Amino acid sequence: MKLRITPLMSLFFCSAAFGQMKDSIAVDEILAEVVVTGTRTERVLSSLPLPMTIITSEAIVKSGLTRLSEILNEQTGIILIPDESGFEGIQMQGLDAAYTMIMIDGVPLVGRTAGVLDLSRVSVGNIERIEIVKGASSALYGSEAMGGVINVITKRPQKDLFSGSLSYRYATFNSNDANANLLWKKKKFAANVFVNYNSSDGYDFDKSTWLKNIEKYHNTTIQPKLYYDFSENLKLIVSNRFYNQKIDNKAVIETKQYQGDATEKEWNSQIKLEHKWNSYWYSEYELYATNYKNNAFLNDENSVLFEESYYNQWLLRPEVRTTFSINENKLTTGIGFNHETLDRTYFDSNVVFNSQYVFVQYDYNPTEKLNILAGFRYDNHSVYASQLSPKLAANYKITADFSLKASVGYGYKAPDFRQLYFDFMNPSVGYTVLGYNVAESRLKELEEQGQIAERTSGINFSEPLKAESAINFNFGTFYKKNKFRLDVNAFYNSISNLIDTQVVALKSNGQNVFSYTNISEIFTYGLEYNSTYNFSKDFTVSLGYQYLIAKDKSVVDDFDSYKFVRPPGSGTIAISKSDYFGLFNRSKHTANVKFLYRIPRMKTDINLRVFYRSKYGMFDTNGNQVMDKYDQFVKGYFLTNLSISKQIKDKFMLQAGANNVFDFTNPDQINNLAGRQIFARIQYNF
Amino acid sequence: MKTNFLKLTLLALVVFTASCSNDDDNADNETIPAVQTVKATNISARDGFTKFSFSENKVVTTDKWDIAFSGTTIIVNGGGKFNPENAEEPERTGQGAISIVSNAFTAVTTFPEATTFKQDAATAYAIPTGSGNGWYSYNMNSHLITPIAGKVFVVKTHDGKYAKFEIVSYYKDAPATPDPLNSEATKYYTFNYAYQANSTTTF
Numbered sequence: 001m002k003l004r005i006t007p008l009m010s011l012f013f014c015s016a017a018f019g020q021m022k023d024s025i026a027v028d029e030i031l032a033e034v035v036v037t038g039t040r041t042e043r044v045l046s047s048l049p050l051p052m053t054i055i056t057s058e059a060i061v062k063s064g065l066t067r068l069s070e071i072l073n074e075q076t077g078i079i080l081i082p083d084e085s086g087f088e089g090i091q092m093q094g095l096d097a098a099y100t101m102i103m104i105d106g107v108p109l110v111g112r113t114a115g116v117l118d119l120s121r122v123s124v125g126n127i128e129r130i131e132i133v134k135g136a137s138s139a140l141y142g143s144e145a146m147g148g149v150i151n152v153i154t155k156r157p158q159k160d161l162f163s164g165s166l167s168y169r170y171a172t173f174n175s176n177d178a179n180a181n182l183l184w185k186k187k188k189f190a191a192n193v194f195v196n197y198n199s200s201d202g203y204d205f206d207k208s209t210w211l212k213n214i215e216k217y218h219n220t221t222i223q224p225k226l227y228y229d230f231s232e233n234l235k236l237i238v239s240n241r242f243y244n245q246k247i248d249n250k251a252v253i254e255t256k257q258y259q260g261d262a263t264e265k266e267w268n269s270q271i272k273l274e275h276k277w278n279s280y281w282y283s284e285y286e287l288y289a290t291n292y293k294n295n296a297f298l299n300d301e302n303s304v305l306f307e308e309s310y311y312n313q314w315l316l317r318p319e320v321r322t323t324f325s326i327n328e329n330k331l332t333t334g335i336g337f338n339h340e341t342l343d344r345t346y347f348d349s350n351v352v353f354n355s356q357y358v359f360v361q362y363d364y365n366p367t368e369k370l371n372i373l374a375g376f377r378y379d380n381h382s383v384y385a386s387q388l389s390p391k392l393a394a395n396y397k398i399t400a401d402f403s404l405k406a407s408v409g410y411g412y413k414a415p416d417f418r419q420l421y422f423d424f425m426n427p428s429v430g431y432t433v434l435g436y437n438v439a440e441s442r443l444k445e446l447e448e449q450g451q452i453a454e455r456t457s458g459i460n461f462s463e464p465l466k467a468e469s470a471i472n473f474n475f476g477t478f479y480k481k482n483k484f485r486l487d488v489n490a491f492y493n494s495i496s497n498l499i500d501t502q503v504v505a506l507k508s509n510g511q512n513v514f515s516y517t518n519i520s521e522i523f524t525y526g527l528e529y530n531s532t533y534n535f536s537k538d539f540t541v542s543l544g545y546q547y548l549i550a551k552d553k554s555v556v557d558d559f560d561s562y563k564f565v566r567p568p569g570s571g572t573i574a575i576s577k578s579d580y581f582g583l584f585n586r587s588k589h590t591a592n593v594k595f596l597y598r599i600p601r602m603k604t605d606i607n608l609r610v611f612y613r614s615k616y617g618m619f620d621t622n623g624n625q626v627m628d629k630y631d632q633f634v635k636g637y638f639l640t641n642l643s644i645s646k647q648i649k650d651k652f653m654l655q656a657g658a659n660n661v662f663d664f665t666n667p668d669q670i671n672n673l674a675g676r677q678i679f680a681r682i683q684y685n686f
Numbered sequence: 687m688k689t690n691f692l693k694l695t696l697l698a699l700v701v702f703t704a705s706c707s708n709d710d711d712n713a714d715n716e717t718i719p720a721v722q723t724v725k726a727t728n729i730s731a732r733d734g735f736t737k738f739s740f741s742e743n744k745v746v747t748t749d750k751w752d753i754a755f756s757g758t759t760i761i762v763n764g765g766g767k768f769n770p771e772n773a774e775e776p777e778r779t780g781q782g783a784i785s786i787v788s789n790a791f792t793a794v795t796t797f798p799e800a801t802t803f804k805q806d807a808a809t810a811y812a813i814p815t816g817s818g819n820g821w822y823s824y825n826m827n828s829h830l831i832t833p834i835a836g837k838v839f840v841v842k843t844h845d846g847k848y849a850k851f852e853i854v855s856y857y858k859d860a861p862a863t864p865d866p867l868n869s870e871a872t873k874y875y876t877f878n879y880a881y882q883a884n885s886t887t888t889f
Contacts, residue, residue, distance in 0.1 A: 431826075506759075506816065510757040574789075619830075620823075624835050625818065
């Protein structure tokens with residue numbers, strides 16, 4: 001108990017101390033920031049009734065980071081971690097990466113591996129800001145937005161100009177990152193072209209093995225955007241993004257070495273018309289298409305093709321949104337259509353999802369102090385059951401600098417293609433994984449071929465697999481005084497019908513056949529704290545902290561089934577319910593401290609960030625299938641990132657720094673933590 | 687001869703009476719010797735069914751087996767074959783049955799109620815198969831088969847005695863961190879057991 005309170009208390013004490021001081025500059029700028037992701041209309045951040053974070057382009061530049069994954073990992077309550085299968089994704093409010101929608105300019109990225117989107121695909125070189133909405137956002141965005149939404153907003157030329165920047169960064173592991181960004185606007189025409197080249201030799205903890213932790217790769221992003229203003233009231237945007245990556249593909253199967261390539265190709269295209277009818281009516285017509293392709297092959301020692309795999313996903317989405325505004329109140333409606341296809345190895349055939357949806361949102365200000373956001377979305381889907389996702393949120397301004405906000409929402413995540421249609425046999429181990437919708441027929445085939453020793457009794461596939469669904473509550477406060485700014489949010493998520501694998505048959509080779517099922521209910525709750533204090537206009541310190549509890553409801557309800565453990569080297573003992581630690585891969589405490597110090601006469605910014613993650617467990621080690629306090633944990637750890645930027649005249653910026661300054665690694669337990677990476681960057685602005 | 691016979695008869699009678707009275711006198715405070723917990727190591731389940739006898743404390747090939755191992759499947763010598771067409775699966779010739787108890791191994795001291803004992807049958811094994819159902823759980827990411835702690839199997843042996851056992855490891859030499867991908871070292875059972883040779887209801 002003492003441990004839980006202490007860090008929190010100290011943070012509050014800090015805030016109380018900070019509250020005494022005066023004057024503020026940067027804080028007000030952030031408050032007036034206009035955001036779009038929470039409501040799909042322009043809103044001032046401070047009055048939004050939802051928990052939301054903004055990462056500005058300035059913060060991105062000063063951090064010296066290059067990929068979206070790295071930037072998100074530095075935010076309070078967001079942590080970039082490998083899951084049990086080793087895929088790296090973000091965890092937000094204790095929810096897995098599969099439950100957060102990732103968007104660029106308001107449209108989602110596709111191409112997930114085991115539910116996880118590789119966020120290192122996105123370069124941050126042309127980002128205006130990143131908006132993060134935490135909590136169920138299905139009322140606007142549908143499936144996948146069950147845990148929240150991250151929206152990357154790219155730069156857009158606002159006035160007549162010709163400007164741009166060139167930058168080059170070199171870092172440890174022979175990592176290169178080169179950017180060219182061009183912004184141009186002349187009267188009705190405007191354009192933004194962004195090009196990024198990124199490469200690395202990867203890294204390796206164990207030099208004695210042939211495989212590396214990250215193999216050598218290089219990738220290119222080209223992002224041309226064109227704008228044409230027919231008039232003040234009718235504007236066209238055509239935006240494209242091309243991403244291409246090649247990474248060495250290696251495998252060792254039964255001591256034999258196999259080598260090849262894996263390529264990823266992604267294309268996003270968005271055509272949008274912004275139409276202001278009059279002072280009341282505003283519409284956006286949007287057509288979005290995206291394609292994500294992944295091809296990989298392995299050759300054996302004699303360069304003979306051994307294995308090939310492919311993955312080809314399409315999403316086509318027309319959407320129309322209309323906002324009707326009277327005074328400060330806005331009624332927003334949207335209607336759209338999703339056409340999604342996936343063709344991949346381990347699928348019997350090309351599979352198609354179609355869905356139609358409509359959403360309505362009312363942004364209502366009954367008094368000057370009160371803002372209410374109410375809405376719902378209805379999704380009608382060709383494969384799984386239709387979903388109605390309501391949401392209600394309110395913000396009450398007690399004073400201009402002190403407000404309370406609360407929200408409740410429903411979120412869902414539909415079963416994905418893999419959970420429904422997978423048909424995979426692991427060549428080295430020999431187990432089989434079958435998607436829910438193909439499991440029955442494939443099991444019959446395998447039985448006829450004599451490959452099944454026994455089907456698990458009591459399992460059938462007659463009822464369709466249900467969507468995972470969540471109820472999410474947030475209750476927060478926002479407070480500002482002089483140089484001090486504070487944001488606190490308590491959250492609770494209850495997730496039902498969680499989809500997990502279960503054994504459905506035993507094969508004659510002794511291995512299992514797995515399929516998916518709605519297996520359990522989990523809940524997460526906690527508290528997120530963010531504060532910023534400007535000691536002077538040149539020195540800012542911010543603190544972030546998240547307390548998190550994440551547990552499986554069935555374990556809490558029936559702990560007797562999990563109470564026996566067998567610690568290594570001893571007999572079986574019974575433990576008590578309070579020893580249950582919670583879900584795998586969740587830390588109770590995550591925290592960060594960020595120092596931003598400017599030396600004006602040297603035009604130098606020093607940006608130091610320290611991150612902490614408390615202990616967590618990756619798997620059960622004492623035979624009760626869940627994480628308890630007698631299990632082996634991954635120890636808590638600190639990471640420190642430093643960057644120093646210096647302006648030379650107005651045109652040049654030199655930057656140097658290091659990520660993971662103190663070279664913390666834990667190769668046995670944490671495979672995504674490379675050691676210290678020193679970098680240097682030069683940027684030329686024109 | 688006659689006297690000898692008489693003497694012998696008397697002697698036998700005395701001995702019998704003495705032993706009887708001895709029994710009667712000590713019935714309340716007699717302690718059946720505590721059962722010994724034995725560790726069986728590296729019982730291979732790699733080739734067909736390996737039959738084990740608790741009373742003989744070893745792997746046997748006769749019909750006087752109590753439990754048998756094949757991969758992750760454990761069978762008991764009582765009831766019927768699960769798969770009658772499987773020639774490898776031994777016929778059940780004994781009166782064996784199994785009751786599954788959730789407790790620490792040493793804390794299981796009394797026999798469970800007779801109604802909780804199950805025999806193998808064509809519909810299900812006495813110890814259910816599959817991850818999380820019987821004695822083990824399987825981690826799909828690490829491919830590790832881990833015995834579930836606190837699963838104690840009380841066995842009625844082929845000849846109606848009782849034994850209890852718990853699985854400790856499925857890997858050769860029961861290492862602390864087994865390598866599930868080393869197929870040479872899997873399907874080796876290590877288990878603790880205690881055999882009650884006496885006619886009683888406790889271990």
